[in-house]
Amino acid sequence: MDGKPATRKGPxxxxxxxxxxxxxHFSNFTMITQRVSLSIAIIAxxxxxxxxxxxxxxxxxxxxxxxxxxxxxxxxxxxKASVYQWSPETQGIIFSSINYGIIxxxxxxxxxxxxxxxxxxxxxxxxxxxxxxxxxxxxxxxGVILVIVVRTVQGMAxxxxxxxxxxxxxxxxxxxxxxxxxxxxxxxxxxxxxxxLCVGGLISxxxxxxxxxxxxxxxxxxxxxxxxTVIYDDPMHHPCISVREKEHIVSSLAxxxxxxxxxxxxxxxxxxLPLWAIFLGFFSHFWLCTIILTYLPTYISTxxxxxxxxxxxxxxxxxxxxxxxxxxxxxxxxxxxxxxxLRLITVRKLFSSLGLLLPSICAVALPFVASSYVITxxxxxxxxxxxxxxxSGFIINTLDIAPRYASFLMGISRGFGLIAGIISSTATxxxxxxxxxxxxxxxxxxxxxxxxxxLVFYVTFGQAELQDWAKERTLTRL
Numbered sequence: 305m306d307g308k309p310a311t312r313k314g315p316x317x318x319x320x321x322x323x324x325x326x327x328x329h330f331s332n333f334t335m336i337t338q339r340v341s342l343s344i345a346i347i348a349x350x351x352x353x354x355x356x357x358x359x360x361x362x363x364x365x366x367x368x369x370x371x372x373x374x375x376x377x378x379x380x381x382x383x384k385a386s387v388y389q390w391s392p393e394t395q396g397i398i399f400s401s402i403n404y405g406i407i408x409x410x411x412x413x414x415x416x417x418x419x420x421x422x423x424x425x426x427x428x429x430x431x432x433x434x435x436x437x438x439x440x441x442x443x444x445x446x447g448v449i450l451v452i453v454v455r456t457v458q459g460m461a462x463x464x465x466x467x468x469x470x471x472x473x474x475x476x477x478x479x480x481x482x483x484x485x486x487x488x489x490x491x492x493x494x495x496x497x498x499x500x501l502c503v504g505g506l507i508s509x510x511x512x513x514x515x516x517x518x519x520x521x522x523x524x525x526x527x528x529x530x531x532x533t534v535i536y537d538d539p540m541h542h543p544c545i546s547v548r549e550k551e552h553i554v555s556s557l558a559x560x561x562x563x564x565x566x567x568x569x570x571x572x573x574x575x576x577l578p579l580w581a582i583f584l585g586f587f588s589h590f591w592l593c594t595i596i597l598t599y600l601p602t603y604i605s606t607x608x609x610x611x612x613x614x615x616x617x618x619x620x621x622x623x624x625x626x627x628x629x630x631x632x633x634x635x636x637x638x639x640x641x642x643x644x645x646l647r648l649i650t651v652r653k654l655f656s657s658l659g660l661l662l663p664s665i666c667a668v669a670l671p672f673v674a675s676s677y678v679i680t681x682x683x684x685x686x687x688x689x690x691x692x693x694x695x696s697g698f699i700i701n702t703l704d705i706a707p708r709y710a711s712f713l714m715g716i717s718r719g720f721g722l723i724a725g726i727i728s729s730t731a732t733x734x735x736x737x738x739x740x741x742x743x744x745x746x747x748x749x750x751x752x753x754x755x756x757x758x759l760v761f762y763v764t765f766g767q768a769e770l771q772d773w774a775k776e777r778t779l780t781r782l
Contacts, residue, residue, distance in 0.1 A: 320545045321476050321553065325488040327534055328469060331430060332492030334527045335462050337500040337520040338437040339402060342455070344504035344601050344619070345513040346398075349444065350390050394448060396733020399598045401452045403722040403729070405459020406466070413464040413715060421537045422468035422711070427528055429465030433458050434524025441514035466718065471711035474703065475538040478556035480642055482703055483696045487634025490695050494626035494688065497597060502620035505601075505611075568712060572773035578705055579713070581765040583720045585656060585698035588758025590721030591728045592663055592751040593691055596622065598729055600684065606740065608677060618681060625689030637696035648704060649768035656697030656766070660759040662690035664752035671745040698762055705767060706774035724754070 390398070413425055436458040443450040469489065477485045504516050536542040539553045573579055601619045604610060610618065637655060640646045646654070666683045673679040702713040728751070736743035 319549050320539070320542065321481075321485060321549070322488070324472070324476060324535065325485045327530060328472075328489035329492035329495070330527055331426070331465070331531060332469075332489060333496035333499070334492075334520070334524045335430065335433060335465060336493040336496035338433055338458070338517075338524060339462065340497055340500045340597060341437065341504065341516045341520055342398070342440070343598050344501055345508060345516045346390075346395060347505075347601055347605055348508045348513040349388055350395070388444065388448070390448060392733045392737040394733075395602075396730045398448065398451055398455060399733070400726040400729040401455040402459035402462070403594075403725045405456040405461075406463035407459075407719050407722045407726075408456075409460045409463035409467075413467045422471035423532070423535050423537050426465045426468035426472075427531045427535075429461040429463070429468070430524060430531060431528045432461035433465065434521050434528065436461065437517050437521030437524060440517045440521075463715075463718070467711055467715040470703070470714040472535075472537065474707050474710045475557070476553065477703070478553055480556070480638060482700055483634040483637040483641075486700050486703075487630045487695050490699075491627045491630040491692075494623045494630055494692060496623075497688075498620045498623035498627065500620075501601060501623065502617055505614070505617065509611075568709065569773040572771075573709075573713070576771060576773070577765040578767035578771070579702075581762040581767075582698045582701050582705075582713075582717055584758045585660070585694070585701075585762045585766075586717045586721040587724040588660060588755045589691065589694050589699075591724040591754045592667060593688065594725035595728050595732055595747060595751060596684070596688055596691075599732055603744070604684070607674060607744075608680070621681065622685045622688040625685050626692045629689045630692040630695050633693045633696045647768075649766065652697050652701055652704070652768055653763055653766055654697070655693045655695075656762050657759060659691055659694030659697055660755045660762075662693075663687040664755040666690070667748040667755075668752045670748050671741075674741075698766065701766065701768065705769065705771050707770075708774050 413429075436454050440451065440454055443454045473482070473486055473489075500516075500520065507513075507516050507519065539545050539550050542550075600622070604618050608618070633655060637651050640651050641648060663686070666686045670680065670683050673683065702710050702717065706713055731750070732743075732747050735746050
């Protein structure tokens with residue numbers, strides 16, 4: 305059944321749970337700025353005047369390239385910051401290394417967060433990520449190998465932080481407000497991407513690229529203080545929550561109890577097609593999103609021939625659309641549910657379809673409008689914006705079908721997305737190193753094909769009913 309809880313709304317935007325969403329928005333903002341810092345800084349970090357010559361002349365693999373160039377600083381920029389000889393293949397490995405780290409911690413951190421508490425897991429992950437961001441410029445001077453190691457460990461920290469959020473929402477978010485609360489929190493990633501890409505180029509030109517890492521690493525440390533001070537794992541233990549709001553949350557979640565210690569039904573999960581539909585949705589969604597997030601500044605700088613400042617500003621525009629679509633999509637999804645206009649599964653499939661189909665159309669069109677500056681920018685803006693409609697689709701679908709295991713399953717889902725990110729980042733670096741124009745065309749066509757596969761599978765097998773293996777078992781003692 306696609307039943308929806310009958311509880312009415314409690315206190316709305318002035319409530320503590322919306323304050324929690326804003327703080328989590330700031331946390332996601334901080335983590336994404338630390339992750340994307342390298343994407344804008346690398347334009348100034350690499351020797352762009354020799355980039356294409358190196359990639360065309362190189363006959364060795366990217367690992368050998370990384371070892372050979374691990375400590376080479378070949379010139380100094382106007383701001384006295386080192387510039388390194390890193391080929392597109394090497395950059396692809398650096399970009400994807402943070403995903404390796406996230407994958408290593410997603411599943412264990414998701415399970416442990418459900419046992420020991422998400423507050424400590426998320427706060428510790430954010431703190432470690434912030435400290436490693438501050439260390440990144442020094443790591444670059446020691447060599448590309450250390451940069452890869454730092455980014456991998458940073459990914460492990462961010463994996464801890466990201467997964468723990470869904471353990472918190474399983475205890476704080478009433479069913480009819482899940483889309484709004486999670487999209488308010490999640491929109492911090494899009495807003496953070498906009499800010500770092502917008503001001504990163506300006507910071508690089510004015511102060512030097514190392515200050516991109518120093519500023520946003522310090523911001524993360526400040527966010528950690530706020531997190532450990534204000535956030536609690538559940539509403540029952542928060543000292544500042546009102547009785548009315550506490551009763552509203554508890555009564556809304558009364559049909560979805562969770563025990564603190566439980567066995568995970570792995571066998572049932574492996575054979576659950578609705579769960580696989582979510583996993584493959586994540587894989588498809590993250591494939592194209594990772595390419596845009598990672599390579600957008602480089603794509604704009606090289607294709608449109610603009611400097612690092614303008615490249616950063618232009619690269620930031622798509623993420624304003626992404627943040628707006630994330631929040632508006634969440635509001636619309638919950639409106640459709642609250643007014644009983646559409647069933648829950650219909651809402652999930654509608655937003656998933658829009659979030660996978662529309663960016664695919666834009667990606668396929670990009671190679672054919674490369675000569676038009678304006679149309680290219682418009683399509684690049686639309687890709688992240690429309691992609692984030694998935695946040696009201698399969699992204700939060702685990703809260704519908706298995707809220708007891710939401711954090712654990714979100715870890716696995718994110719893992720599928722990060723595997724896609726690793727493959728797509730590495731493949732993109734390889735394809736554009738062979739031939740820039742045809743390489744990007746192949747990148748976008750392949751991304752659209754992956755999106756269509758995920759869309760067809762989710763529409764066919766996706767569900768929104770609470771699964772039998774996710775229900776609380778009642779034991780009767782004789």
